[in-house]
Amino acid sequence: xxxxxxKTSKPTKxxxxxxxxxxxxxxxxxxxxxxxxxxxxxxxxMVIYPLVFGVRLSLTNMNLRNxxxxxxxxxxxxxxxxxxxxxxxxxGRTILWTFANVSMHVVxxxxxxTLINRKLMGKSLIRVLLILPWAMPEYxxxxxxxxxxxxxxxxxxxxxRAIGLSALPWLSNPNFLFSxxxxxxxxxxxxxxxxxxxxxxxxxxxxxxxxxxxxGASSWQKFKNITLPMLKPVLVPAATLGAVWTFNKLNVIxxxxxxxxxxxxxxxxxxxxRAGFDYYRYGxxxxxxxxxxxxLALFASSFIKAMKGTEEVY
Amino acid sequence: MLRDKFERNDKPVKIVLIYLALIxxxxxxxxxxxxxxxxxxxxxxxxxxSNLKIIPDNATLANFETAIFKRNLLxxxxxxxxxxxLTGIIGVIFATSAGYAFxxxxxxxxxxxLTLFLLTQIFPAPMLLLPTYILLAKLKLLNNFLGLIIPxxxxxxxxxxxxxxxxxxxxxxSLEESAYIDGANVLTTFFKIILPLSKPAxxxxxxxSFMTAWNEYIISRxxxxxxxxxxxxxxxxxxxxxxxxxxxxxxxxALLTSIPAMILFVSLSKYLVSGLxxxxxxx
Numbered sequence: 001x002x003x004x005x006x007k008t009s010k011p012t013k014x015x016x017x018x019x020x021x022x023x024x025x026x027x028x029x030x031x032x033x034x035x036x037x038x039x040x041x042x043x044x045x046m047v048i049y050p051l052v053f054g055v056r057l058s059l060t061n062m063n064l065r066n067x068x069x070x071x072x073x074x075x076x077x078x079x080x081x082x083x084x085x086x087x088x089x090x091x092g093r094t095i096l097w098t099f100a101n102v103s104m105h106v107v108x109x110x111x112x113x114t115l116i117n118r119k120l121m122g123k124s125l126i127r128v129l130l131i132l133p134w135a136m137p138e139y140x141x142x143x144x145x146x147x148x149x150x151x152x153x154x155x156x157x158x159x160x161r162a163i164g165l166s167a168l169p170w171l172s173n174p175n176f177l178f179s180x181x182x183x184x185x186x187x188x189x190x191x192x193x194x195x196x197x198x199x200x201x202x203x204x205x206x207x208x209x210x211x212x213x214x215x216g217a218s219s220w221q222k223f224k225n226i227t228l229p230m231l232k233p234v235l236v237p238a239a240t241l242g243a244v245w246t247f248n249k250l251n252v253i254x255x256x257x258x259x260x261x262x263x264x265x266x267x268x269x270x271x272x273x274r275a276g277f278d279y280y281r282y283g284x285x286x287x288x289x290x291x292x293x294x295x296l297a298l299f300a301s302s303f304i305k306a307m308k309g310t311e312e313v314y
Numbered sequence: 315m316l317r318d319k320f321e322r323n324d325k326p327v328k329i330v331l332i333y334l335a336l337i338x339x340x341x342x343x344x345x346x347x348x349x350x351x352x353x354x355x356x357x358x359x360x361x362x363x364s365n366l367k368i369i370p371d372n373a374t375l376a377n378f379e380t381a382i383f384k385r386n387l388l389x390x391x392x393x394x395x396x397x398x399x400l401t402g403i404i405g406v407i408f409a410t411s412a413g414y415a416f417x418x419x420x421x422x423x424x425x426x427x428l429t430l431f432l433l434t435q436i437f438p439a440p441m442l443l444l445p446t447y448i449l450l451a452k453l454k455l456l457n458n459f460l461g462l463i464i465p466x467x468x469x470x471x472x473x474x475x476x477x478x479x480x481x482x483x484x485x486x487x488s489l490e491e492s493a494y495i496d497g498a499n500v501l502t503t504f505f506k507i508i509l510p511l512s513k514p515a516x517x518x519x520x521x522x523s524f525m526t527a528w529n530e531y532i533i534s535r536x537x538x539x540x541x542x543x544x545x546x547x548x549x550x551x552x553x554x555x556x557x558x559x560x561x562x563x564x565x566x567x568a569l570l571t572s573i574p575a576m577i578l579f580v581s582l583s584k585y586l587v588s589g590l591x592x593x594x595x596x597x
Contacts, residue, residue: 038412046469050445051437088380115336136575143550257554282448
């Protein structure tokens with residue numbers, strides 16, 4: 001994401017060769033805009049307008065009853081959010097959720113990528129099997145895990161009983177439900193990190209390892225001093241993106257906890273979704289969304305800054 | 315020679331350990347799909363079993379038959395196909411023309427717009443859901459397939475623009491220049507020269523948009539409430555989380571839904587990550 005810069009390219013005054021060519025070929029200044037207008041319009045309509053509208057909505061008391069004539073109530077929604085102690089608990093749970101998931105994604109993904117990045121019989125088949133969780137439609141994967149976690153007939157409890165442990169109440173106890181959600185989401189997410197790491201590993205020049213071999217470096221030294229630093233430009237943006245995705249991941253917890261009324265499994269986004277679409281408190285949900293957005297923006301920008309800082313050390 | 319199939323520095327013990335680890339992980343990734351198959355093949359009187367056999371005793375295809383002929387699977391599939399197909403078409407048309415402009419022209423605002431497209435991938439979905447819902451309600455697009463197609467296309471377009479721009483960048487400009495010299499105008503060049511050369515990239519963009527729509531649950535759950543308009547995700551989630559779930563029928567339906575999607579995805583996976591890795595590694 002460090003590639004994202006907000007600098008505008010100023011139209012150059014000195015005629016470049018490209019510009020002369022374009023003019024000669026009778027391409028008008030508006031030609032490129034004709035090409036991009038449809039894409040811009042749909043993105044503006046569906047992303048930018050809702051963003052602005054959401055901020056306005058957060059200052060009203062809109063709900064199902066006064067859907068057509070909501071009143072402006074200023075910052076009341078925000079005050080309600082920040083004075084509710086549950087907000088801080090949910091926030092903490094969301095951080096735990098994000099951290100647990102992303103660290104497992106990166107560790108498992110990187111580990112599998114280093115295993116598979118060598119000559120190996122049946123490598124392409126193994127790679128296809130390993131990315132299946134990413135390929136399966138997410139809601140179907142979550143529903144399948146919902147079945148696997150079933151107390152009596154689910155495969156996981158059958159397995160636990162078979163090795164002499166007792167079955168666990170995965171779907172009824174909030175702590176176990178939360179762990180079940182993490183297991184499901186780790187399963188869903190590590191193939192992406194594996195593919196990203198694999199792409200990065202393949203572009204590391206082999207000479208580096210050969211030179212390290214001559215110097216008598218151990219595998220761990222090679223991993224720490226060559227692989228990790230060389231993968232950083234790939235892994236850091238992927239992990240940041242992964243953290244944002246995980247922070248915003250609605251499907252997993254929402255579907256797993258669909259039949260549970262216990263609020264102790266929810267993360268911020270599933271709470272908003274419930275407030276908005278199960279309890280129809282639109283204004284409140286919009287304010288909550290703005291808070292989430294600000295938290296994310298703060299996270300993403302400080303993370304990028306911190307990574308840039310360490311980059312200069314290398 | 316067997317020796318040639320492995321890395322020369324790897325000792326046999328290491329190779330065995332690597333295989334053990336990889337096979338264990340493969341079992342973990344494949345098992346949920348196998349579990350669906352097992353449940354789908356179970357006869358109706360043996361739905362609840364406490365063993366881990368993959369192919370159950372008295373395996374039967376009755377659940378598939380029930381799913382296709384007695385439940386609404388075909389209706390949901392038709393709805394999903396319609397929505398996904400239109401999303402694919404709109405996504406690819408919008409993204410192709412925009413990607414072409416970003417690849418070929420220097421114009422005021424180009425960089426900002428491209429960055430904006432990238433940023434849309436980071437916005438939290440729940441923040442957009444509620445205003446989108448109210449916007450679509452005001453446009454009278456609730457319980458209307460257009461109410462699904464427009465947000466889906468908007469979700470898919472930014473990624474497709476980036477992919478297609480990258481592809482167009484690899485086509486040499488001299489092809490168009492010689493066409494211009496022969497008197498072709500911008501549109502003729504675009505349709506007659508660039509598009510035929512870009513078929514593989516167009517296919518990827520179309521399939522990506524298609525899959526965005528095919529796999530989406532959260533938006534369809536709030537836009538569509540009429541049962542006859544339900545798409546596959548809606549139908550399947552309701553079927554599974556109902557209190558008296560028909561597990562066998564659900565699993566058969568889920569398999570029929572996910573197998574084509576999984577095949578498509580696996581064949582596309584190489585291209586989906588290339589955008590992230592190409593250029594970001596300094597070799």
